[in-house]
Amino acid sequence: MLFEALTFQLGYNATLVTIGATLLGVAAGITGTFLFLRKRALVSDAISHATLPGVGLAFILMVLLGGDGRNLAGLLLGSAVSAGLGLLCVSWLTRATRLGEDAAIGAVLSVFFGIGIVLLTVIQTMSSGRQAGLEGFLLGSTAGMLFSDAVLIACGGAVVLALVAWLQRPMILVAFDPEYAASAGVNTARIDLAMMGLVLAVTVVGLKIVGLILIIALLIIPPVAARFWTERAGLVALIAGGIGGVSGWLGAGISASAPDLPTGPIIVLVAFAVFAISLLVSPGRGVLAAVLRYLAFQRRVHLRQGLLALAQGQPIYEKMTLRLLQRAGLVRPDGVPTEAGRARASKAMRDEARWDVVRRAEEWTGAAALYDGLREIESVLTPDQITEIDRMIGGPKVAT
Amino acid sequence: MSGTEFVPLSLTPLLIGVLSAMTCALPGNFLLLRRQALIGDAISHVVLPGIVAAFLVTGVVTALPMMFGAAGAAVVAVVLIEAVRRLGRIEPGAAMGVVFTAMFAAGVLLLEQSDTSAVHLDVDHALYGNLESLIWLDATGWGSLLDLEALAGLPPELGRVAVALVAVALFVWVFWRALKISTFDEAFAATMGVRVNLLGVALVIVAAVAAVAAFDAVGSILVIAMFICPPAAARLMTNRLEHQVAWSMVFAALSATLGYVFAGYGPLWFGAQDAVSAAGMIAAVSGAILGLAALFGPHRKRSGAPVDA
Structure with missing residues (x-):
């Protein structure tokens, strides 16, 4: 079963999910590297939790407009908007008040998540919301996914990866040496914004596969593991992409091969295993x-x-x-x-x-x-x- | 609203909400000032594997082993974060992110793998708690507060959060001076003979105890929100630690009360019939309070910082 899953022979949906998870893992690993090198890894935590109210509102809106509330594209669009709003709140709180970024992150993630939960309970009481299955966004659920959703996820992963590849050079420059980048004529503020945009895109695409609580693991663990193997920023990004891709591929494969193996947690645990190995045996920085x-x-x-x-x-x-x-x-x-x-x-x-x-x-x-x-x-x-x-x-x- | 309805249905959830909020906000003040605000976030995530492991070991869903499991997981997480940070020379935020996501993933996997469907143990419960269901069925009205027989039927969560609040308050009161000095100037505290490392660990453990006690009743979102939002709002109101702690207690109690009322009665005002999640609403209210403090708080700016920096 595992072999079939890993070689994409388990039917359209499982194959598409595995491809999507692999692409997403690569994109998340590379994007996460820039976050990690900028020492802002946990900003992704705020972004991912802030997607929930958007999912809820999008569902309610789509139902009110007479459509099907479960349209994945609509839900993901909503999640992107509210995650962007959460990101704005984090930067506003850090800029306008004396609170540190960690406090701003914690406040935004808990408050947005709270609002999201309120909206979910509202949806549960709506007549068309009984079987909404929006809880699947919390921990990811790829079981019983529509074919169109799987296509959306695979395409989303490919698009995010293409964006990352396109923006990679200036982002490495900014992550590694912001002052030099600025003097070389790179608009660091805009690149930072692009980086956050990519984090947001990774989060949104990963919502359905990994779930919003665990998506940040894909952004944090691969770069941290990759950092053990090299001192060069460009290589860290590449290795992190590799680790992320392998985690996504193996994780999705393992989870498709047996029941009761939820995709998100398995992907995260595979990534963590790579991290643990790196921590122990990598030359130079390893224990x-x-x-x-x-x-x-x-x-x-x-x-x-x-x-x-x-x-x-x-x-x-x-x-x-x-x-x-x-x-x-x-x-x-x-x-x-x-x-x-x-x-x-x-x-x-x-x-x-x-x-x-x-x-x-x-x-x-x-x-x-x-x-x-x-x-x-x-x-x-x-x-x-x-x-x-x-x-x-x-x-x-x-x-x- | 009459006492016959309010006391059995709303008094105990309200009290538990308020006490939980205060229990978490109190250590949250120090975590916030020490730039460890997200420890609360990490702790509340690893509580899940803790209670699942406790359930798998003991096979029963009772409060005590679960609390031990959760507290144990919190300690394991803190030790692991510290180990990853020191051994791998990784910045604390990333170390935290690695550890708590992996432990949470392990918790979810354990939960899916084990046959817990027969018992009331699920991820939803862990996330949003079940504040609304902590009703006091034996009560018939305000008079029940004096009735020993009815008092015996109080939900046990109420006693637990009350004990936790007292314990946390006691810790803060006993170590007030040391906590205060070491929070603002660790090096100076060390020269004064304060065991700063030990105190730091003790603070995290106290926070874990508060989180676990509150988690049982109100779920993990509310725990994170109460660790951070009331202290953060209080920080924008004053420059004195004493006042900050007092403000945070007021904000915590206010968030819990308003949030509970809005969740329970708010939808009725809009013509809907069912209540919404109280824990979520309390978190939302605490966010609104923080937003107001960030807009109008007298000490919201960094002192000495340029006005539009």
């Missing part, structure tokens, strides 16, 4: 890499201190130091230095003396700033400079 780096650093400190102690003829009590020296063949098991150990120790001692000179002399302030008690002096100074320092110290002294 595992950090632990390994820490252990390597610890070994270097122990070795260095051990060598200095050997050079000064001090006994070593620290077990880890002894073990490391012994494994490197620098001391015998009873703690007495070997030939190689003595040589390395006197070299370490001499390097300390050289560093001493470097740190006191004015002409080497640049090099001295690099001193951290571990760095090999050869990696900072040329052989000529070292010879010169040695002349200042005097002839080599043999460690006893």
